Amino acid sequence: MVLRAGALATVLLAAGAWFAPMPYLVEKPGPAIDVLGPDVIAVTGADVSTSTGRLLLTxxxxxxxxxxGGAARAWFDDRAALVPREAVFPAGQSxxxxxxxxxxxxxxxxxxxxxxxLTSLGQPAGVRVSIGLRDIGGPSAGLMIMLGIVDKLTPADLTGGRVIAGTGALRADGTVGPIGGIPQKLHGARAAGAEYFLVPEGNCAEAARNPVPGLTLARVATADDALLALKTITAGGTPTAC
Known part of the structure; x- marks a missing residue:
């Protein structure tokens, strides 16, 4: 009888652990948003061009x-990542x-x-730009928003009809800083139809370790690198790889 009770207690403890809250979170691919889509980038004071392709913010x-159970599923899913909760919500912060x-x-x-x-375009006088994105946090959207603005204010179609995704924390001097969640962003980009992905130079090693079939990686260290990569892609060339 004691043995049975002990065994039952063990089973109940195991079941409780299976469903109990854990100090981890799961990162998975989120939406890929076309920065050239309607209501994302609004420009006043200048003519705006249209593009046949898409620039995806991941x-x-x-x-x-x-x-x-959820932790185990995330562990064996190459599209997901198990991360400590404090990596997303720092200790002492609600x-x-x-x-x-x-x-x-x-x-x-x-x-x-x-x-x-606007600096890359020579600071055109009278131009005003506003961004209509909501429910997005963090600094990693900067690169793709910048490219979307340049595309709209440039007569040429910078996409060349391609679907190009990317990410990167854009700094005021034009350098592109590394970000988190690269594997998940690669999967999200490909699922949205992207053929190319602009990868911050600091994330290239991680991106190369997590290749997604059908998605070509392009290394970018600066805003100029990203613009050159688009020019290369639209000309039918191969951008600098990770």
Whole structure:
């Protein structure tokens, strides 16, 4: 009888652990958003061109782990990653505080993208740009927003009819910084039809370790590198690889 009770307790403890909350989160591919789509980039004070292709801003979706079972599923899914909760929500910071901090980083990345784009075009007088994206946090959208602005304000179609995705934290001097969630963003990009992915130079090693069939990786260290990669792709060439 004691043995049976002990065995039952062990089973119940195991079942509890299977469904109990865990100090981890799962990162998985989020939506890929076409920055050339309607209501994303609004320009006033200048004529705007249209493109036949798409420039995809890639995201990562973060969800709670559904117990040990959910952790196991994430562990064996090459599209997902199991990360410590504190890597997303720092200790001592509430979820709401972390969300506000990420929103502030995104707002800063928008402003930087506008500044870098207009600078690269010679600061056209009277041009105003606003971004209509919502529910996105962090700094990694800067590169693709910048490219979207330049594409709209350039008569030539920078996409050449291609579907090109990417990511990168754009700095005021035009350099492109590394970001998190590269494997998930690669999968999200390919699922959305991307043929090319602009990878920050600092993420190239990780991206090369996690190749996605049908997706060509292009290494970019600066905004100029990204523009050159687009020019190379539209001309039918091969961009600098990771």
């Amino acid at each position: 995201t990562v979706e973060v969800v709670d782990v559904d117990g040990v 979820d709401e505080q972390a969300q506000r901090a990420n929103e502030a980083l995104f707002a800063e990345s928008e402003s930087t993208a506008i500044t870098v784009a």
